[in-house]
Amino acid sequence: MSKNEVKPKLSIIVPVYNVEKYLGKCVDSLLNQFYKNLEIILVDDGSSDGCPHLCDLYAQKDSRIVVIHKKNGGLASARNTGLDNCSGEYIAFLDSDDWIDPEAYDKMLSFLLSAELDIVCCEISRVQNGKEIERYQFYKSGSILTGRDVTREILLDKIGSHVVKAIYKKECWAGVRFPVGRLYEDIPVTFKVFAAAKNVGFIAEPFYKYRENDAGITLSPKPIKPYHEFLGFKDHYDYALKEYPEIVDECLANAAMYAISTCFHYYSEKNQELREPSAHTEQFLKENKRQIMAYRGFIKTRKIAISIFYFSKPLFKLMCRLFNKTGLQKLTHFDMK
Numbered sequence: 001m002s003k004n005e006v007k008p009k010l011s012i013i014v015p016v017y018n019v020e021k022y023l024g025k026c027v028d029s030l031l032n033q034f035y036k037n038l039e040i041i042l043v044d045d046g047s048s049d050g051c052p053h054l055c056d057l058y059a060q061k062d063s064r065i066v067v068i069h070k071k072n073g074g075l076a077s078a079r080n081t082g083l084d085n086c087s088g089e090y091i092a093f094l095d096s097d098d099w100i101d102p103e104a105y106d107k108m109l110s111f112l113l114s115a116e117l118d119i120v121c122c123e124i125s126r127v128q129n130g131k132e133i134e135r136y137q138f139y140k141s142g143s144i145l146t147g148r149d150v151t152r153e154i155l156l157d158k159i160g161s162h163v164v165k166a167i168y169k170k171e172c173w174a175g176v177r178f179p180v181g182r183l184y185e186d187i188p189v190t191f192k193v194f195a196a197a198k199n200v201g202f203i204a205e206p207f208y209k210y211r212e213n214d215a216g217i218t219l220s221p222k223p224i225k226p227y228h229e230f231l232g233f234k235d236h237y238d239y240a241l242k243e244y245p246e247i248v249d250e251c252l253a254n255a256a257m258y259a260i261s262t263c264f265h266y267y268s269e270k271n272q273e274l275r276e277p278s279a280h281t282e283q284f285l286k287e288n289k290r291q292i293m294a295y296r297g298f299i300k301t302r303k304i305a306i307s308i309f310y311f312s313k314p315l316f317k318l319m320c321r322l323f324n325k326t327g328l329q330k331l332t333h334f335d336m337k
Contacts, residue, residue, distance in 0.1 A: 008089040011039040013082030014096050015075050020049040022097040027058050029099035035106040040065045041082045046072030076178035076185040093164045097211045104207035108167050111201055118197035121166045125206035139202040147197030154191045155236045161190040172196040187232025223265050227277035230258035253295045257302050259285050267317045268324035
């Protein structure tokens with residue numbers, strides 16, 4: 001971005017919770033941005049380690065940093081607090097164990113402003129022990145799509161729901177907040193924000209560095225996780241029913257996959273935490289039996305599980321227990337938690 005260009009304020013929302021080991025690299029990556037007109041909002045979500053003190057120290061050193069201390073309410077609650085208190089014309093998100101390349105916001109905002117975009121996205125690099133293990137790629141650099149077209153791809157889960165991959169015009173978040181108490185809170189939210197955009201641009205560079213952390217949600221074992229993914233993809237399905245009838249079958253299938261996984265975990269482990277979620281997902285599967293059975297795009301293991309579920313519930317329960325005891329649960333990827 002040239003010196004003569006108008007430089008709008010960018011608010012970066014950083015939820016902070018017990019990441020004392022990683023917080024310095026995260027915040028330093030923001031302070032080292034080539035783009036300087038930043039509002040860095042550190043939302044301390046009731047951390048019990050040294051994070052509250054570190055946040056306050058950073059705020060004393062740089063006036064662009066705003067610290068909000070609150071009771072623990074989870075990632076969604078912390079992000080919502082940031083959204084409710086940000087003052088920038090544009091918004092970005094950075095998780096406190098991740099970091100971002102120094103040229104990221106300068107290049108992204110330059111493209112956004114010159115092309116008059118509502119949202120601009122970059123690629124995400126998953127990093128473990130200092131090495132890239134995966135890259136989330138979307139479209140080639142310079143690509144511009146309508147918000148409606150990108151929303152369609154998000155609903156189909158073709159480009160993911162990672163909220164951290166983008167800079168957003170603040171108006172796109174009007175009336176949109178993260179659901180408190182839900183895991184995978186990006187899934188039921190991101191499509192709504194992109195649906196509010198007229199156009200979306202892409203830069204094919206992995207500016208965002210996602211730290212693969214054993215304590216993170218994607219790796220931490222929680223039997224309830226498939227159910228929360230089901231809830232998110234059911235939101236996609238419900239939205240597609242109203243706005244994208246041509247992709248309803250695919251959206252229903254995505255929800256059905258996590259519904260059957262929730263049932264599988266409940267009947268293989270008898271975890272009481274899953275009793276009500278399993279009942280909910282079973283009802284969903286029963287109500288949509290005809291459309292689900294007619295869908296041909298399931299991976300083989302999910303198709304078999306769904307077919308057995310509809311054929312005989314006692315047989316499905318037996319299969320769940322056998323898979324769990326023999327190790328087939330892992331081989332067929334039903335062990336995901």
